[in-house]
Amino acid sequence: MADEITPERIRLNAEAARVALGADVPARIARAVAPVFTRFTAEKLALPLEVEPSTFLVVQRGERGGE
Amino acid sequence: MTTSDPALLTLTELAAAIRAKQVSSVEITEALLERIAAWQPATNAFVRIEAEEALALARAADEALARGETKGPLHGVPLAHKDMFYSAGKPVGCGTKLREGWIASTTSTAIARLEAAGAFRLGALHMSECAYNPTGHNPYLGHAHNPWDGTRITGGSSSGSGAAVAARLTPAALGSDTGGSIRLPAHFCGVTGLKTTFGRVSRANALPLSFTLDTVGPLARTAEDCALIMAAMSGSDPLDPATDGMPAWNAAKATRSPQGMTIGLPSSYYVDDLEPEVAAALDRALETFAELGVNIVKVDLPDQTLVASAGLIILAVEATSTHIAGLRERPEVYGDWVRARLENGLAYSAIEYLDALRWRGPALAAHLAAIEGVDAVIAPASREVAPTIAATDVGGPNAEATIIAITRFMRPVNFLGLPGLVVPAGQGETGMPIGLQLIGRPFGDETLTALGTAFQSVTDHHKRVPSLP
Numbered sequence: 378m379a380d381e382i383t384p385e386r387i388r389l390n391a392e393a394a395r396v397a398l399g400a401d402v403p404a405r406i407a408r409a410v411a412p413v414f415t416r417f418t419a420e421k422l423a424l425p426l427e428v429e430p431s432t433f434l435v436v437q438r439g440e441r442g443g444e
Numbered sequence: 445m446t447t448s449d450p451a452l453l454t455l456t457e458l459a460a461a462i463r464a465k466q467v468s469s470v471e472i473t474e475a476l477l478e479r480i481a482a483w484q485p486a487t488n489a490f491v492r493i494e495a496e497e498a499l500a501l502a503r504a505a506d507e508a509l510a511r512g513e514t515k516g517p518l519h520g521v522p523l524a525h526k527d528m529f530y531s532a533g534k535p536v537g538c539g540t541k542l543r544e545g546w547i548a549s550t551t552s553t554a555i556a557r558l559e560a561a562g563a564f565r566l567g568a569l570h571m572s573e574c575a576y577n578p579t580g581h582n583p584y585l586g587h588a589h590n591p592w593d594g595t596r597i598t599g600g601s602s603s604g605s606g607a608a609v610a611a612r613l614t615p616a617a618l619g620s621d622t623g624g625s626i627r628l629p630a631h632f633c634g635v636t637g638l639k640t641t642f643g644r645v646s647r648a649n650a651l652p653l654s655f656t657l658d659t660v661g662p663l664a665r666t667a668e669d670c671a672l673i674m675a676a677m678s679g680s681d682p683l684d685p686a687t688d689g690m691p692a693w694n695a696a697k698a699t700r701s702p703q704g705m706t707i708g709l710p711s712s713y714y715v716d717d718l719e720p721e722v723a724a725a726l727d728r729a730l731e732t733f734a735e736l737g738v739n740i741v742k743v744d745l746p747d748q749t750l751v752a753s754a755g756l757i758i759l760a761v762e763a764t765s766t767h768i769a770g771l772r773e774r775p776e777v778y779g780d781w782v783r784a785r786l787e788n789g790l791a792y793s794a795i796e797y798l799d800a801l802r803w804r805g806p807a808l809a810a811h812l813a814a815i816e817g818v819d820a821v822i823a824p825a826s827r828e829v830a831p832t833i834a835a836t837d838v839g840g841p842n843a844e845a846t847i848i849a850i851t852r853f854m855r856p857v858n859f860l861g862l863p864g865l866v867v868p869a870g871q872g873e874t875g876m877p878i879g880l881q882l883i884g885r886p887f888g889d890e891t892l893t894a895l896g897t898a899f900q901s902v903t904d905h906h907k908r909v910p911s912l913p
Contacts, residue, residue, distance in 0.1 A: 382791055390790045394764075396771050402787060409784070410760070410791045412848065417753040417800065424802050430656075432805030437642070437861055440812070440886040441691065 380418035382407045451475040452909065455521065455615040455669035462520040465509065469502035469520030476522055476566060480613045486913050487589050487598075489607040491527050491537055493567040498522055501564040518676060519562030525618040526602050527568035528575055528651035529555045529660075538651045539571040539601070541584050541777040542770055553646035553681045554618055554660050561676040566614060569604030573782045575620055575653050576763060577601055578628050578850050579836045583779040587833055590633060591910040592876055596830040599628035599850075605663045606633035610877075611910055616664035616673055620650065621864075622657045623759055624854030627881060630663055630866035631825035634877025636896060636906060637663040638670040640678070641887050642861030643690050648683030654762035656801065657755065657858045666906055667865060667896025671698040674889060697890035702898040703737035705819040705891070707882075713748040714823035714853055722824050725870035725878045729822065729899070736898050743818060746810045748856045754800040754807065755859030756848075761797040764789025785847075808860050812885070819891050821883040823853055825866045829876035857883055865892035868905035877905070 384403035391398045398406075450472040453461060461467045477495050484490055505520035528538045530548035537543050551559075570588045572580060580588040580603030588603035590596040591611040598607045602619030606629025609617055619626040621639035630637025638661045645660040652658055662673035675693040709715070709730065718726070730740055764786050770777060771786050778786065815821060827849075836846050857864040862883055869880040884892045900906050 387791050390793075391787075394768065394772075394790055396768070396787070396790060397775075398787065398790075405784070406788050406791050410788050413753045413756045413760075414791065414796075416749055417757055417796065420750055422799055422803055424799065424806065428802050428806060430798070430801040430804065432802070433808060433861065434805075436805045436808045436812070437886045438689070440888075 380415070382411055382414045449475065451479050451612045453615065454665045456666070456672055458615050459518055459521050459672065462509070463514065469505040469522070470499065473498050473502040473522045473566070476613060479611065480566070482912055483591065483611045483613055486594050487591050487607040487611060488586050489570055489588060489604040489611065489613060490524065490567050491570050491585060491604065492535070494565055498564065498566045505562065505564070514562065516561035516676065517672065518558060521563045521615065522566045523558065523563045523616055524566040524569050524608060524614040525555065526571045526605050526620065528571060528620060529618060530649040531555055531565065536568070539573045539575070539582055539585060542574070542774070548649070550649045552649040553683055554650065554677045557677040558673070569608055569617055571603055572601035573779050574767065575601040575622065575625060575651060576782050576785055578624055578847055580629070581781065581833065581836070583781070589833070590830050592634065593830070593874070594913060595832050595834070596876065597632060597833055597836055599632035599830065601625040602629045602663060605629060606635060606637070609633070609635040609663050609665065616662055616669050618660060619663050621659050621661055621858065622653045623755070623858055624851045626661050626663060627825050627854060627864055627866040627879070628850065631879030632830035632877065634868045634879070634905070634908060635663050636665060636667050636670055636868065637661065637866045638674065638889065638892065639857060639864040640674070641863045641884070641889055643686040644678050644863070644887070644889055645674070646681035646684040646687050648681055652766055654759045654766070656758050656762060659858075666900050667867060667893045668900070670865070671695070671890070671893040671897070674893070691887065694890050698893045699897065700894050702733070702895050704739070705895065706739040706741055706817055707733055707895070708741055708743035708815055708818035708821045710821060710823060711742050711744050713745065717827060718824060719828045719872070721829070721870070721872040722827060722878055726822070726824055726880060729869045729880050732899060732902060733822075733895070736902065738895070741818065743815055743821060745814050745821070746807065751807055751859050752852070752855040754803055755855040757792055757796055757800040758859070760785070760789040761792050804859060808886070811860055815885070819885070820888065820895055823881045823883060825853060825879040825881045826850060827852065829872040829874065829878060853881065862886060863889040863892055865896050867896045867899055868908070869903070870905055871908070877908070
């Protein structure tokens with residue numbers, strides 16, 4: 378499936394989040410986020426299974442010895 | 445003391461002058477209140493001025509000093525902060541109709557620590573709505589205006605903090621930085637601002653926006669002043685788990701000589717497509733640091749567009765989550781721009797958000813590998829001086845593009861949780877300030893203030909004061 382932000386996807390996300398959007402809002406959102414979304418998904422990150430959000434803290438705090 | 449007007453003293457000079465009884469807390473408070481009254485119509489920097497209460501606290505500070513009692517290194521110093529830090533019993537508006545009439549029942553740890561060090565409030569400073577706007581526009585409370593040119597933006601979201609420090613209405617101010625909200629006002633208004641390492645300063649009892657990216661830090665006249673604030677408020681706080689195990693401020697490291705340190709100049713991204721006056725300021729700063737004995741090397745950073753994109757996805761989703769109740773039940777309380785940005789967070793899937801979040805650790809590791817042996821990376825804060833309020837008006841269809849352009853050099857620092865210090869480094873043809881950014885290693889906040897202090901010991905960009913229009 379192509380990585381693409383569509384108004385339809387945004388409309389479904391908004392419904393799931395119980396946020397009411399005007400009829401033309403999903404299209405506006407799709408245009409607004411397209412550059413960020415496209416850049417990020419183009420990378421097709423393949424992260425190791427062991428990597429989790431708090432891996433950041435492990436890397437960050439590994440620097441404490443240097444400062 | 446080098447000036448007869450106490451309002452023009454730096455925070456460090458002022459705190460020392462009060463302790464030495466060269467100036468009283470009442471004198472400085474009166475001087476600042478006089479300047480605030482004069483500048484407020486031009487800048488809209490304050491949302492609340494607490495003159496009587498401040499003067500009472502100043503009198504109490506003077507009386508304590510007369511008895512030989514001092515609370516701490518900021519004894520008797522009046523300060524004002526972005527209106528998102530809670531003070532028990534006081535209204536905290538956070539720049540939004542959502543918090544209209546809201547009275548805080550708790551006090552933010554950062555404020556409590558500054559008060560424990562002897563500081564007190566002059567009032568509260570303006571900010572972008574919900575801290576979610578990099579320009580300083582605020583449709584609810586009116587825009588903040590740049591003291592150098594009232595037609596231009598202050599930068600945001602710590603808009604009042606930047607304007608008030610620049611106009612010498614407070615010697616320093618707290619701000620928050622989730623995507624540039626301290627560094628952009630510092631650049632656009634010509635003051636010094638420190639975006640702290642993620643976790644160095646407690647965010648407890650301050651308005652959240654993005655729990656992964658939010659940081660608290662000072663805006664002040666000098667890097668030395670930022671260090672003084674950090675010494676008082678940084679360190680572990682049980683109310684903010686992100687600070688767990690964080691080191692206290694190391695004053696010796698914050699004042700060490702920069703001789704032998706190494707600054708990295710990025711080979712791309714931060715040096716691309718700069719306005720000539722910004723590029724010239726960067727070149728001059730490199731020469732200055734070289735004269736100070738700092739080694740300058742080129743660094744090839746990982747793709748910053750990818751880093752910035754990951755940061756934007758995290759910010760978008762977390763901000764929307766933070767405000768989901770408002771978005772569902774009271775969307776009309778948000779201004780058009782903030783509501784649109786909150787709606788944008790609905791675009792992303794859970795997988796995309798978590799991919800960005802999981803990648804943060806590997807991305808930081810790659811960044812550290814690229815800057816091995818480098819103490820700080822130097823970069824512009826923005827490719828241009830402050831644009832006009834009209835040119836960045838957020839009602840148009842290009843609002844998101846405007847945000848991305850203004851915050852281009854900001855977001856990688858937030859995503860990677862790094863410290864970033866903006867110091868004034870020149871002025872453009874129009875007289876508007878130009879700031880440069882020193883991006884440190886994790887926990888390298890002290891290194892940045894040491895570099896900034898050395899830079900400001902041989903330059904005078906930070907000494908320029910705007911004139912009342």
